Amino acid sequence: MALIKEYIPIVGQSIVDDLQLLADKLRGKTIQHINSTAVGGGVAEILNRMVPLLQELGVDTRWDLIKGGEQFFEVTKKFHNALHGRPETVTGHDFDIFMETSLKNIAEVNISGNIVFVHDPQPIALVNKRSDNKWIWRCHIDVSGPNQRVWKFLKDFIDKYDSAVFSSPEFSPQLPIRQFLIPPSIDPLSDKNRQLPQETIDAVLRKYSITKDKPILTQISRFDRLKDPLGVIAAYQQVKRYIDCQLILAGGTASDDPEGLKVLEEVKAEAENDRDIHILLLPQNDIEVNALQWASTVIIQKSLKEGFGLTVSEGLWKAKPVVASNVGGIPLQIKHKYSGLLCHSVDGAAFAIKQLLNSPDYARKLGENGKEHVRNNFLLTRHLRDYMLLFLSLYHGEDVVYL
Amino acid sequence: MAYQQAQEPFRFHTRLHLSELTGLRAATLAQLLALIKQVPGSSIYHHTHRFLQQHQYLSPEPPNDFAYWVTEVLGEDELGERLASIDIIQYPTIRALRDKIALTIEDYLKNSAFAKLKFSRSGEEFHFMKSVSFVLPTGYSVIDLKEFAAALRKITIDSIYFHIFEARLRLERGGNDFSNWIANSLGDRELGDRISGLDPYTQTLENLRAALIRIVEQRIGA
Numbered sequence A: 001m002a003l004i005k006e007y008i009p010i011v012g013q014s015i016v017d018d019l020q021l022l023a024d025k026l027r028g029k030t031i032q033h034i035n036s037t038a039v040g041g042g043v044a045e046i047l048n049r050m051v052p053l054l055q056e057l058g059v060d061t062r063w064d065l066i067k068g069g070e071q072f073f074e075v076t077k078k079f080h081n082a083l084h085g086r087p088e089t090v091t092g093h094d095f096d097i098f099m100e101t102s103l104k105n106i107a108e109v110n111i112s113g114n115i116v117f118v119h120d121p122q123p124i125a126l127v128n129k130r131s132d133n134k135w136i137w138r139c140h141i142d143v144s145g146p147n148q149r150v151w152k153f154l155k156d157f158i159d160k161y162d163s164a165v166f167s168s169p170e171f172s173p174q175l176p177i178r179q180f181l182i183p184p185s186i187d188p189l190s191d192k193n194r195q196l197p198q199e200t201i202d203a204v205l206r207k208y209s210i211t212k213d214k215p216i217l218t219q220i221s222r223f224d225r226l227k228d229p230l231g232v233i234a235a236y237q238q239v240k241r242y243i244d245c246q247l248i249l250a251g252g253t254a255s256d257d258p259e260g261l262k263v264l265e266e267v268k269a270e271a272e273n274d275r276d277i278h279i280l281l282l283p284q285n286d287i288e289v290n291a292l293q294w295a296s297t298v299i300i301q302k303s304l305k306e307g308f309g310l311t312v313s314e315g316l317w318k319a320k321p322v323v324a325s326n327v328g329g330i331p332l333q334i335k336h337k338y339s340g341l342l343c344h345s346v347d348g349a350a351f352a353i354k355q356l357l358n359s360p361d362y363a364r365k366l367g368e369n370g371k372e373h374v375r376n377n378f379l380l381t382r383h384l385r386d387y388m389l390l391f392l393s394l395y396h397g398e399d400v401v402y403l
Numbered sequence B: 001m002a003y004q005q006a007q008e009p010f011r012f013h014t015r016l017h018l019s020e021l022t023g024l025r026a027a028t029l030a031q032l033l034a035l036i037k038q039v040p041g042s043s044i045y046h047h048t049h050r051f052l053q054q055h056q057y058l059s060p061e062p063p064n065d066f067a068y069w070v071t072e073v074l075g076e077d078e079l080g081e082r083l084a085s086i087d088i089i090q091y092p093t094i095r096a097l098r099d100k101i102a103l104t105i106e107d108y109l110k111n112s113a114f115a116k117l118k119f120s121r122s123g124e125e126f127h128f129m130k131s132v133s134f135v136l137p138t139g140y141s142v143i144d145l146k147e148f149a150a151a152l153r154k155i156t157i158d159s160i161y162f163h164i165f166e167a168r169l170r171l172e173r174g175g176n177d178f179s180n181w182i183a184n185s186l187g188d189r190e191l192g193d194r195i196s197g198l199d200p201y202t203q204t205l206e207n208l209r210a211a212l213i214r215i216v217e218q219r220i221g222a
Helices: A004-011 A013-025 A042-056 A070-083 A092-108 A124-128 A148-160 A199-207 A229-240 A258-271 A286-295 A310-317 A344-357 A358-378 A380-393 B029-038 B043-052 B065-072 B077-084 B094-111 B111-115 B145-154 B159-172 B178-185 B189-196 B205-220
Strands: A032-037 A060-065 A113-118 A134-138 A163-166 A177-183 A216-220 A247-249 A277-281 A298-301 A322-325 A342-343 A400-402 B009-025 B126-142
Touching: A004 A070, A013 B009, A013 B126, A032 A042, A042 A060, A042 A380, A060 A070, A070 A092, A070 A148, A092 A124, A113 A124, A124 A134, A124 A148, A163 A380, A177 A380, A199 A286, A216 A229, A216 A286, A216 A310, A229 A247, A229 A258, A229 A344, A247 A258, A247 A286, A258 A277, A286 A310, A298 A310, A298 A344, A310 A322, A310 A358, A322 A344, A322 A358, A342 A344, A344 A358, A358 B043, A380 B009, A380 B126, B009 B029, B009 B043, B009 B178, B029 B065, B029 B094, B029 B111, B043 B065, B043 B094, B043 B126, B043 B159, B065 B077, B065 B111, B065 B126, B077 B094, B094 B111, B094 B159, B126 B145, B126 B159, B145 B205, B159 B178, B159 B205, B178 B189, B189 B205
Parallel strands: A032 A060, A032 A113, A113 A134, A134 A163, A163 A177, A216 A247, A216 A298, A247 A277, A298 A322, A322 A342, A400 B126
Antiparallel strands: A177 B009, B009 B126
């Protein structure tokens, strides 16, 4: 696990000094993170990196888990889908199951934090145990168009918190409590983002028979309709008419996701007669994903819907020009024509890719701007800073706080 | 060589910020205008200054959030240009700046019947936010211009941002902190005026730092 000093060459001494300054202001406070799983999923991934760094900075930070059986997690999975706006039937019995497990957790989880930081809907009811401590609810989900029944059920709990946190302004509802924008982040020292030796990159290209003699377009995403892999192929085909290039579609699909496997089959069928399209199944292979991003000429993220879309920041961090859809958290990461190009359609994506391939200087400038944008706004150090400011905000209601 | 000492030392502060969400959004120019008139001053401040820090490396700077949205989402380039070119340095308070932004949109709407009919696409609405500033003292404290120039090289751009932008407009200190200290505590009104005369809105914060150092070093003959 990386130490805080290892981030200094990347973000500068002064940023790390600021983190220490803020951590010193939190002395005497205990932060207790609570979520539902220690491994797997974005929340566990970020807490696994963030908790040790907060502890190293001197912030007394703990991490606890709630318990739940299969039925409970089936219900919370339904909640998750319903909050994303997908069609889902949630019954009164589902709410009963949720409350039954929640009551057990309320009885069993030891609440020890001065600040209790609850992640996502699974542990949300713990707030019924609040005393004179401070409570934050962190929503990692796209709730821009939620199922109203589930949302109303959760909102009764949300209203009891001191503050809520969302990843994008698009997800922000009107609430009687304070709410903050804290986007997620990438870790520049992780296998997925660290600088790789050229030999590693070349070895990955050789492994998948990808050549370096023509431009490489890449979309890293699981095979899911919402990531529009067929749309990416259509855009590539439009570009290919004028510029000889290759396309990489790389990502994972869960073996228990029949829809994902179906999408993968469709994508393979569409790519069948083109040897320049590389369909790669790379679940959990961070170094290979990293290498493919470094080797790319243009990174694409043509999602139809997106929670935040951190693959955009991953691409920008490698100073690559990125063409991405204007959805979810993507416009926070790309300001159109400043740090990448946004699109709304297959034609728009193809046009943007052609522009970048035909104007390498422009593409390089966008990539450089994008990298600086990520350095300033989407690295783990900014995330740490925002969390500490969030903790401090619980004790200050004013807009200008003198610490 | 001894340098003129100030009556009071200058203590550098820095400013970190958190974005607070309001849940308020606009899909049309009329909605944008109505909300601009209603939202707290810290929201107007956020949307006219956020780019300065988030895109500090870009030159030329992207415009303020209102101008960007009007241009890129609604396609109203002319209004976008008018909003981007509002000379923020001329407005001593957020109240005055808010009035100017509102008036600019109102004037445009009076003469542009079609602009009233435009809606943003779903998901591309303008989301109003607020800035919450956390002000912290840094370890740098100076008593003369030589020390001041040396400290300018070391402080973070957040500190420069705080003393130049936040002090003047958000804290309404009647000018930036550097000019005020140089004019009042060091008694060098001419140098204070030269720093006040800089337009900080049309350069990156690093360029602003370089300009400040150059002006101060010229003054002390360094």
